[in-house]
Amino acid sequence: MRRLTLHLTRGLGVLALVTLLAPLACAVWMSFAPGEVLEPPTSQWSLRWYREFFGTAKWTRAMATSAEVAGLSVLGSLGSGLALAVAVTRFHFRGRRAVAGAVLLPLFVPAVVLAMGLLPFVALAGLQGKAVALAAAHALVSLPAVYLVLRGALAQADPDLERAARGLGVGPVTAFRRVTLPLIGPSVIAGAVIAFILSANEFAFAVFLSSPRVRTLPAALWPEARDKETPLLAAASVVTALFTLLGMWIVARLLRR
Amino acid sequence: MTPRRTHLAVPWLLSAPAAALLLALFAGPLLLLLRVSLYESSDGGTGFYRPGTWTLRAYGELLGEPFGRGTIAFTVALGAAVAALSVLIGYPLALFIHALPRRAKALAIGAVVLPKLANVFVVLYGVNLLLGHSGPVNRVLLAFGVTSEPLLLTHSLFGVVVAETYLVLPYAVLVLVPTLDRIDPALVAAARGLGAGPWTAFRRVTLPLSLPGVAVAGQLCLIWALGAFVGPLLVGGPEQATLAVRVQKNGLEYGDWPRAAATAVLSLLTVAVCVAVYAWPARAMRRAGGGP
Numbered sequence: 001m002r003r004l005t006l007h008l009t010r011g012l013g014v015l016a017l018v019t020l021l022a023p024l025a026c027a028v029w030m031s032f033a034p035g036e037v038l039e040p041p042t043s044q045w046s047l048r049w050y051r052e053f054f055g056t057a058k059w060t061r062a063m064a065t066s067a068e069v070a071g072l073s074v075l076g077s078l079g080s081g082l083a084l085a086v087a088v089t090r091f092h093f094r095g096r097r098a099v100a101g102a103v104l105l106p107l108f109v110p111a112v113v114l115a116m117g118l119l120p121f122v123a124l125a126g127l128q129g130k131a132v133a134l135a136a137a138h139a140l141v142s143l144p145a146v147y148l149v150l151r152g153a154l155a156q157a158d159p160d161l162e163r164a165a166r167g168l169g170v171g172p173v174t175a176f177r178r179v180t181l182p183l184i185g186p187s188v189i190a191g192a193v194i195a196f197i198l199s200a201n202e203f204a205f206a207v208f209l210s211s212p213r214v215r216t217l218p219a220a221l222w223p224e225a226r227d228k229e230t231p232l233l234a235a236a237s238v239v240t241a242l243f244t245l246l247g248m249w250i251v252a253r254l255l256r257r
Numbered sequence: 258m259t260p261r262r263t264h265l266a267v268p269w270l271l272s273a274p275a276a277a278l279l280l281a282l283f284a285g286p287l288l289l290l291l292r293v294s295l296y297e298s299s300d301g302g303t304g305f306y307r308p309g310t311w312t313l314r315a316y317g318e319l320l321g322e323p324f325g326r327g328t329i330a331f332t333v334a335l336g337a338a339v340a341a342l343s344v345l346i347g348y349p350l351a352l353f354i355h356a357l358p359r360r361a362k363a364l365a366i367g368a369v370v371l372p373k374l375a376n377v378f379v380v381l382y383g384v385n386l387l388l389g390h391s392g393p394v395n396r397v398l399l400a401f402g403v404t405s406e407p408l409l410l411t412h413s414l415f416g417v418v419v420a421e422t423y424l425v426l427p428y429a430v431l432v433l434v435p436t437l438d439r440i441d442p443a444l445v446a447a448a449r450g451l452g453a454g455p456w457t458a459f460r461r462v463t464l465p466l467s468l469p470g471v472a473v474a475g476q477l478c479l480i481w482a483l484g485a486f487v488g489p490l491l492v493g494g495p496e497q498a499t500l501a502v503r504v505q506k507n508g509l510e511y512g513d514w515p516r517a518a519a520t521a522v523l524s525l526l527t528v529a530v531c532v533a534v535y536a537w538p539a540r541a542m543r544r545a546g547g548g549p
Binding site: 005009010012013016017020021022023024026027030076079080081083084086087088090091092093095096099102103105106108109110111112113114116117118119120121124136137139140143147197198201203204207208218221225226229233234236237240241243244245248252 | 281293350371372379423484505521522
């Protein structure tokens with residue numbers, strides 16, 4: 001009886017994981033369809049939709065835009081997140097608890113609400129349809145995640161090591177660069193990869209702040225998902241999933257203790 | 258005095274970039290959202306609103322018409338349903354993942370997060386797979402004779418619930434697995450040693466100790482499910498429009514920014530009210546777990 005319950009819970013757990021991954025598997029299968037219709041291939045397989053994806057300027061340009069926006073957003077969230085994490089973990093100052101709490105706020109506001117606020121804001125700032133506007137929005141979105149990863153890493157890095165370096169006559173910046181930064185290095189890179197993944201796959205802000213000239217891949221794919229439903233969407237999903245998987249693997253390797 | 262002074266300024270300088278980002282791109286836009294929601298809508302012509310005007314018309318229209326009130330009710334119902342489903346499915350799944358050996362655990366968490374992180378369009382395939390012509394749901398319906406023909410289920414309320422649960426469930430698992438990991442395994446072992454069966458040990462030890470984490474997971478899922486956008490937008494029909502979808506329609510498709518902004522403000526208020534109401538069961542759960 002006990003063994004039966006054990007097998008039952010295991011079976012249900014595996015079933016839940018399979019159900020969660022099934023859509024992605026379905027997309028992989030569908031992406032090899034030879035025809036126009038959204039029907040999974042059985043006898044005939046083809047790379048037609050991958051060729052179309054990588055051979056059409058619209059999609060390759062959108063991928064390049066995604067990479068540009070994600071790269072810029074990483075600079076923003078990593079720079080500000082690292083500085084804030086150092087301030088919060090290494091100093092006591094007025095307003096410390098306030099900023100440490102405020103930095104998590106973007107997590108709790110629906111993306112569309114904030115995006116609708118950014119739309120007139122970006123227009124007033126004269127940045128409408130610029131990659132930098134979307135990158136800044138993405139930097140804000142990934143800031144909480146980057147901050148939490150780096151705060152965790154800094155809390156584990158012994159501040160006495162840095163103090164020892166200071167005691168040996170090194171300046172504060174050099175001590176941080178030569179002692180603490182190497183200690184938290186893996187987490188810094190992991191934070192950068194996380195921010196990149198979040199930005200490259202972000203949908204709501206991309207829809208609101210894109211322009212015909214600057215359009216990231218999720219925003220460019222949306223009309224495809226809404227109107228056409230061809231296997232191209234499946235092929236594009238597989239490509240982004242592969243990039244994301246690579247990123248997650250890098251993060252897992254870096255954060256393994 | 259000089260070194261002390263720099264010492265005081267350094268943490269503020271370090272906090273400045275993040276604070277600037279939060280003020281410029283979070284506080285600023287939210288205040289502007291409030292202002293834009295109080296403009297008169299533009300009557301054709303250029304511009305998305307009429308500058309210099311003050312009116313509550315957008316709110317009056319949204320709250321006055323049955324359609325607007327219906328959207329709010331639907332958003333709340335969908336949010337509550339998806340949050341509840343996410344925690345109810347997420348808890349056993351988290352129990353399963355928590356008990357896995359280290360490597361398998363990392364893989365399982367990756368499997369939970371990957372589809373959501375990689376591509377929002379993946380939910381389309383999930384819904385088509387489950388609710389399609391020959392999907393499991395239709396098969397069950399046919400087998401039990403509920404219907405003689407496969408139903409067209411993809412653009413339905415059920416499809417929206419499935420899609421949105423796919424997107425919110427990973428958050429529940431991400432909160433619940435660390436919650437379970439923090440529980441001292443010696444406590445369960447002690448309960449078993451004192452003669453409790455596995456079910457009793459779970460019910461009297463693991464479950465109460467994990468309830469504070471469940472309360473947090475429920476709150477986060479509720480907040481994210483109330484902002485439901487992708488699911489209703491991609492797999493829902495017009496009847497499944499949430500507040501977030503109305504924001505997008507009003508703002509981007511009709512170019513009516515005051516109405517879109519007012520809808521967004523109502524969406525924020527809805528989240529605030531729901532979280533306040535949720536605080537009551539959440540407190541009960543924390544108390545049951547021995548918290549404050």
